[in-house]
Amino acid sequence: MADDDGGKFKVRNKKKITERDLKKMAPQQRSKYMAYEDPPKEIVENQINAAKRLIEQKKQYQKDNAPPSDEQIVEREKHEKLIGQLKAAEARNRLRIMRLRYQSSRAQEIGHLIACQPTALKAVRLQALVPSYPNEKDRGDSLEKLDRERIEALLEDNKGLLINRIN
Structure with missing residues (x-):
């Protein structure tokens, strides 16, 4: 048919x-x-x-879905680079905040340990051996003249008359 x-x-x-x-x-x-x-x-x-x-x-x-032009490719690369830089800056900021938070809590704990020492001599020694903040730079002498004299007097007290605390 x-x-x-x-x-x-x-x-x-x-x-x-x-x-x-x-x-x-x-x-x-x-x-x-x-x-x-x-x-x-x-x-x-x-x-x-x-x-x-x-x-x-x-x-x-x-x-x-036509292939992108050269101008579009350049713009996309610039945008991706900018996004990468922003993400890196955010990560650095998060690390800085975490570091500051850690240092602050560490300084508080060390300050509490120093305050809980039974004698002033032990407190001064602990403070000298364990600084609250890490020494990134040489800060020089952080004590004033009167504080320095008081510490020297405490260290020279062999009998413990100045450093015994009253309970």
């Missing part, structure tokens, strides 16, 4: 069945029969519309 489609052979059902007989058929039998029938006009129109939408979507996808 030649058809109007350029002489191609098209498979069709040999006998026509009425709508009533088609409804009486089992679903499997009906689907086999309908496989060789032309689809209704609505279905053909919907198939054509779907094909058109697919072509339009493909064109839009190709348009959206």
Whole structure:
């Protein structure tokens, strides 16, 4: 059976069945029969519309995913570099804050330990041996003249008359 489609052979059902007989058929039998029938006009129109939408979507996808221009690449690299610098600055700031928090809590603990010493001599020795803050620079003599004299007097007191605390 030649058809109007350029002489191609098209498979069709040999006998026509009425709508009533088609409804009486089992679903499997009906689907086999309908496989060789032309689809209704609505279905053909919907198939054509779907094909058109697919072509339009493909064109839009190709348009959206076109390779970026050199200018866009340069701008993207600048943006990524700036983002990297900002993240690095945030990380440095977090580290600085953590370091300051640690140093502060350490200084408080050492100050508490010094205050809890039973004698002033032990407190002064502990303060001299365990500084509250690490010496990053040579700060020189942090004691004033009167404080220096008081500490020397405490260190020279062999009998412990100046350093015994009252409980």
